[in-house]
Structures are given as structure tokens and as C-alpha cells.
Amino acid sequence: TDDEVLSRANLKHAKNVITCDEDDSKNMMTTLMVRKLNPKVKIISTANEIVNMKLIYQAGANEVISPDVIGGRLLTSAMFENEVVTLIKDATFVGHGTNIEQIKLKVNATVKYITDTFKISVLEKVKDKERFSALKTTDMLNKGDIIIVFGYIKNINKAAKLLS
Numbered sequence: 001t002d003d004e005v006l007s008r009a010n011l012k013h014a015k016n017v018i019t020c021d022e023d024d025s026k027n028m029m030t031t032l033m034v035r036k037l038n039p040k041v042k043i044i045s046t047a048n049e050i051v052n053m054k055l056i057y058q059a060g061a062n063e064v065i066s067p068d069v070i071g072g073r074l075l076t077s078a079m080f081e082n083e084v085v086t087l088i089k090d091a092t093f094v095g096h097g098t099n100i101e102q103i104k105l106k107v108n109a110t111v112k113y114i115t116d117t118f119k120i121s122v123l124e125k126v127k128d129k130e131r132f133s134a135l136k137t138t139d140m141l142n143k144g145d146i147i148i149v150f151g152y153i154k155n156i157n158k159a160a161k162l163l164s
Contacts, residue, residue: 001029011037019045019061024052028059035060091150100150102126103160105143112137118159120151 011017011034019030027045034043045061047053053064078085091100100123111122115137125132125139126146141147149156 001026001033003033006033006037011041014038014041016042016044019043021046022048024048024056028052028056031056031059031061097152097154098150099153099156100148101156101160103147103149103156103164105141105145105147106164108140108142109163110137111135111139111141114141114147114149114159114163118151118155120149120155120159122147123150124148 014034017034019027019034021027021030024047027047031043031045034041043061044063044065045056047056047064047066048068050066050069053066056064074085074088077088090098114120114122122135122141123133124147125135125141126148127142127144149159
């Protein structure tokens, strides 16, 4: 939240900013200050308290993530849904061979073509910010759609190279 530090960070030309202080009020104030300096910058912030997430959004954050909420969900799932936890850990921890990523399509393709050709799962399609899940293999994915995929990193990279 220091004006001099923000000025030296050259925020007027920044494309992205992440605020992740342990103090939600500092994340909110930093978001307000950054938004004032650069109305177009993408701001990602953390919130430790769920009640503060809305306030940080109102301060101008594009996305607010609560590591405590995500961690709490993961801890609870570990009691009852071991395989869900394993999947989430494998897909999000660096060093494992799998990942969840998004690909913006530059070509048309069916779900079946993508799954069969690249050996990855298409979890969702996002079109005009609307999310579509439970896709059928015959569903057509169109140029401009964003797909959320899961699979081995090398297969996802191959798909991204050929599809986007």
C-alpha cells in the first residue's frame, strides 16, 4: 500500500497484479490503490476470511481466491473422498505428471477427437463466460471456445500446440 513502492512497480503499464498479504484489509487497500493507478490491470487477490471476499471484489479485484477455503475443502474431502483429494493433489501440485489447464480453441473439434487424439479429458467448455459440463463425445467445440482439460502435461501441451 506504499505509494512509492507502487510507483516504482510501474503499475501504469502492468497487465497483472497479485495481492496476497495475510491481512485482508491490506489486500483490499492495495487493490483499491492499484485499480486507481491502472483501471485496465487484471488484479488477483487472496482473502483469508470468506466475508472479505466480496469487499475485495468491490475494491476492484478481478478474482479473489481463498486458500483457507480451498484448503478446508480439501481437508474435509480427505476424510470421505480420498480419490477426489488424490486427483486434486495430482492436478495441482508441481512435479506430478497431470494437470488441469485451459485451452482456447483456434479450430473446431469434437470432444471425442480431443480425447482420442491427445488422451486428455475435456472437463468443461466455456463460451461467453457460460460454463458447460457433462459434455458428450459427440459435442462440437468451436473456434473461440475455451476448454478445461485434465491429463498428462505432455499430452495437454501437445493438444494446446495443435488446437490453439
